[in-house]
Amino acid sequence: MYITITAQKLGGGYSQSSADFAEYLEKENQGLEQEDVEHFFNQYGDEIEAKEVVKEIDGNTAKLKKKEPKFYSITVSPSKYELRKLQNNSEDLKKYTRAIMNDYATSFNREINGKPITVDDIKYFAKIEHQRTFKGTDKQVKENQPYASKILQLKTDIRKIENHQLDGNVKKMKSQIIKLEAEAPHQQNGKRIVQGMKKSGNQSHIHIIVSRKDASNSVSLSPGSKHKASQVEMHGKIVKRGFDRDSFFTKAESTFDKTFGYKRNYAESYKSKKDFIKNPKLYFTTLLGLPGSEKAIAFKMLSKSGVPIMSIPTNQVQLALKTIRTLKRGVDVAIKSGSIGI
Numbered sequence: 001m002y003i004t005i006t007a008q009k010l011g012g013g014y015s016q017s018s019a020d021f022a023e024y025l026e027k028e029n030q031g032l033e034q035e036d037v038e039h040f041f042n043q044y045g046d047e048i049e050a051k052e053v054v055k056e057i058d059g060n061t062a063k064l065k066k067k068e069p070k071f072y073s074i075t076v077s078p079s080k081y082e083l084r085k086l087q088n089n090s091e092d093l094k095k096y097t098r099a100i101m102n103d104y105a106t107s108f109n110r111e112i113n114g115k116p117i118t119v120d121d122i123k124y125f126a127k128i129e130h131q132r133t134f135k136g137t138d139k140q141v142k143e144n145q146p147y148a149s150k151i152l153q154l155k156t157d158i159r160k161i162e163n164h165q166l167d168g169n170v171k172k173m174k175s176q177i178i179k180l181e182a183e184a185p186h187q188q189n190g191k192r193i194v195q196g197m198k199k200s201g202n203q204s205h206i207h208i209i210v211s212r213k214d215a216s217n218s219v220s221l222s223p224g225s226k227h228k229a230s231q232v233e234m235h236g237k238i239v240k241r242g243f244d245r246d247s248f249f250t251k252a253e254s255t256f257d258k259t260f261g262y263k264r265n266y267a268e269s270y271k272s273k274k275d276f277i278k279n280p281k282l283y284f285t286t287l288l289g290l291p292g293s294e295k296a297i298a299f300k301m302l303s304k305s306g307v308p309i310m311s312i313p314t315n316q317v318q319l320a321l322k323t324i325r326t327l328k329r330g331v332d333v334a335i336k337s338g339s340i341g342i
Contacts, residue, residue, distance in 0.1 A: 267298035
């Protein structure tokens with residue numbers, strides 16, 4: 001499970017409207033039949049139109065300054081292993097979204113009118129998407145780039161030859177292009193992976209747009225707060241503040257496991273990510289200490305994520321810091337790819 005929470009930052013500042021973001025989330029519906037369209041939804045409603053989302057989010061910004069975000073974006077990307085547990089991608093992910101928004105609400109160390117925050121205090125809208133495209137920052141695109149540059153140059157030269165601006169053998173150049181296309185290290189369905197290409201397989205994920213203000217438009221709720229859970233005196237009163245991201249991520253993972261009966265391996269757990277970041281030696285020691293069947297699954301998951309499994313030591317003595325640093329780079333890539341951890 002890979003979850004991100006980001007402020008609605010666009011360019012150098014904050015847009016005064018959620019319209020661009022809502023329009024961006026509508027892109028996948030273009031050209032689809034009505035029965036295939038994915039609509040926005042919230043805790044209690046389905047088939048909500050984008051214009052209604054914009055109206056509700058933009059109208060819920062009382063007393064927010066121009067330099068403050070008006071909403072936050074939460075992206076929830078289940079791994080391919082987790083997606084296999086779903087019976088119906090769209091309906092199951094809607095069910096899961098509504099469950100983790102309860103977790104989101106209870107991760108605030110805040111009260112409204114003396115009561116703990118509940119999901120009814122959160123104004124949000126969500127949308128399921130089933131496609132992803134390769135970005136320029138993806139490893140596959142970056143490592144294919146030298147081949148892409150050579151292919152582009154050859155195509156440019158061919159056009160110049162055809163326009164009598166350059167001398168050369170077009171047939172030979174076209175053969176070189178075919179060879180370069182085949183030699184590119186990252187392929188999908190027999191084609192070189194390029195930026196903008198749709199990723200194959202089940203790519204279902206969730207986008208959630210959450211208003212910075214509560215549903216009553218009176219209290220500011222920031223999941224970007226630097227305060228995890230604390231109390232401060234304001235105007236002579238003790239006020240609770242903060243949002244516990246660690247708690248939210250842990251609850252979100254647990255909620256998925258309970259909802260869909262998912263047996264989570266250590267290698268894909270949120271705990272493993274924390275161990276990996278804070279104490280790499282503990283991470284690999286725990287990994288190697290797993291029961292045989294669980295260890296085999298863990299290594300398989302890691303290998304699928306690009307970690308050099310052949311370099312993983314086979315006993316505790318071999319857990320040298322140099323080896324750990326080498327493996328750490330591979331696991332770090334796997335975590336960022338969303339294959340393991342949150």
